[in-house]
Amino acid sequence: MNHPAPEFFAAPVYSSSQEALVAAAAVPLVIYGYPLLETLRTCRLQTAVSEATGYGRAPVNTLSASERQWTHEDRDVVTPANDLLYFCGWVNLADGPVTLHVPPLPQRDRYYVVELLDARTNNFENLGPRNVPAEGGTVTLVGPGQQAAGTHVVACPTSLVWLLGRVLVQGPDDLGAAHAFERGFALDAPGKALPRCVSAWQETGNEGLDFFQNLFNALHEFPPAERELGAFTLLRKAGLKLEDEVEVASLRPDIRAGLENAYRQAMQLIEAHTRSQGRKSWGYSLKLGVYGDDWLQRACTAMKGLGALRADEAIYAMADFDADGEPLNGAHEYELHFSPGMLPPAQAFWSVSLYGEDRFFSANEIGRYAVGDRTPGLRLETDGGLVIPISHRRPAQPDNWLPAPAGPFYLILRLYHPAPAFIEGQYRIPAVRRVS
Numbered sequence: 001m002n003h004p005a006p007e008f009f010a011a012p013v014y015s016s017s018q019e020a021l022v023a024a025a026a027v028p029l030v031i032y033g034y035p036l037l038e039t040l041r042t043c044r045l046q047t048a049v050s051e052a053t054g055y056g057r058a059p060v061n062t063l064s065a066s067e068r069q070w071t072h073e074d075r076d077v078v079t080p081a082n083d084l085l086y087f088c089g090w091v092n093l094a095d096g097p098v099t100l101h102v103p104p105l106p107q108r109d110r111y112y113v114v115e116l117l118d119a120r121t122n123n124f125e126n127l128g129p130r131n132v133p134a135e136g137g138t139v140t141l142v143g144p145g146q147q148a149a150g151t152h153v154v155a156c157p158t159s160l161v162w163l164l165g166r167v168l169v170q171g172p173d174d175l176g177a178a179h180a181f182e183r184g185f186a187l188d189a190p191g192k193a194l195p196r197c198v199s200a201w202q203e204t205g206n207e208g209l210d211f212f213q214n215l216f217n218a219l220h221e222f223p224p225a226e227r228e229l230g231a232f233t234l235l236r237k238a239g240l241k242l243e244d245e246v247e248v249a250s251l252r253p254d255i256r257a258g259l260e261n262a263y264r265q266a267m268q269l270i271e272a273h274t275r276s277q278g279r280k281s282w283g284y285s286l287k288l289g290v291y292g293d294d295w296l297q298r299a300c301t302a303m304k305g306l307g308a309l310r311a312d313e314a315i316y317a318m319a320d321f322d323a324d325g326e327p328l329n330g331a332h333e334y335e336l337h338f339s340p341g342m343l344p345p346a347q348a349f350w351s352v353s354l355y356g357e358d359r360f361f362s363a364n365e366i367g368r369y370a371v372g373d374r375t376p377g378l379r380l381e382t383d384g385g386l387v388i389p390i391s392h393r394r395p396a397q398p399d400n401w402l403p404a405p406a407g408p409f410y411l412i413l414r415l416y417h418p419a420p421a422f423i424e425g426q427y428r429i430p431a432v433r434r435v436s
Contacts, residue, residue, distance in 0.1 A: 022258025025234035030266030033215040035121040035302035056088045061189035063089040065182045078359040082369040087165040087182045093143030094159045095191030103184025104136040111168040111348045119158040123289030208263035216246040274304040279325035281431035284317035315418045319411040323431035330392035330404040333436040340384040345419035357408040364403035
């Protein structure tokens with residue numbers, strides 16, 4: 001039986017063949033360019049300060065160390081973790097190599113990782129106890145075409161690098177020690193200039209046209225690889241060439257309409273694919289952080305998990321649906337039950353975080369945003385299993401309660417240093433079951 005197309009795949013309406021051509025040519029470019037623009041948007045937001053703050057913002061080539069775990073008040077980056085302290089830095093290598101100083105690790109069992117992402121969200125390198133000596137050291141970052149001497153040199157695929165550090169907080173009494181450690185990281189850089197496309201960022205209120213203006217600007221500094229150029233061929237038929245300086249506001253009305261139409265279609269497509277297409281309770285990919293030519297996976301991750309680590313460092317399993325394939329919603333009550341001996345197999349740590357439909361933490365009466373292996377007062381069942389109640393209303397037994405908003409929400413189970421059993425598919429995450 002044929003079914004009506006869902007709303008996000010409804011046939012678009014065009015006023016001219018030129019508008020239709022532009023829209024058809026530009027939809028793939030939105031999927032391709034969205035991660036790049038999310039990177040640049042976040043860079044602009046976090047560097048728009050005169051000095052380092054205590055919540056992740058700092059001028060370019062400067063680190064900022066958060067003084068507390070992120071909560072519902074922190075909205076720079078979607079789906080942050082609450083188990084960690086973040087330290088962030090936007091590194092521009094256009095003026096030459098930059099040196100990262102890594103402090104000694106005072107507690108050998110403390111988990112930390114310094115994630116390096118290129119402008120297209122590839123997690124091309126991770127620095128941590130696996131490859132940095134416990135006594136610390138220096139790491140030199142070099143951009144395309146650059147060289148530098150040193151014992152630990154990292155070649156970066158793009159001149160803009162997002163340095164995103166994470167330091168595990170073992171519990172409330174550990175916050176001071178964790179913060180002292182993250183503050184020991186520092187950068188030495190030759191310049192303080194932002195990429196031109198960040199400085200010239202356009203935000204007029206027209207999301208579609210702003211997207212393409214910012215994309216055309218960005219592609220001059222971060223051009224597509226040769227194997228990607230074919231995606232731009234059809235757009236040339238409409239008179240838009242990457243090598244030109246494009247002023248979107250000056251384009252003909254039917255071209256502008258085609259770009260706006262393409263933006264709407266592509267964003268609906270990306271959003272739809274951030275959710276399980278089979279309405280499974282949990283879904284995850286082992287390819288996050290290393291996307292190759294999978295533009296849609298890259299775009300979906302940028303929308304709902306910007307800054308994701310590679311699978312060898314962390315796994316992000318996402319739940320939008322319960323065991324019956326129904327969307328998770330705080331109007332109902334749920335349980336996540338780990339059987340005895342079946343807690344998530346992580347060699348560093350694990351946690352389950354909850355996010356509202358805006359992709360940020362939701363305010364709640366107990367200030368809890370995640371439940372994991374270090375949650376204070378975590379109560380196991382007599383058989384060694386673990387039950388996490390998930391609801392908007394406070395349950396009778398709130399020790400393990402993960403508070404939800406009154407409306408839609410989703411979950412992310414994070415496993416840091418996932419065990420081989422998980423990577424090899426030998427572990428199955430239990431479904432989220434509705435209990436009322």
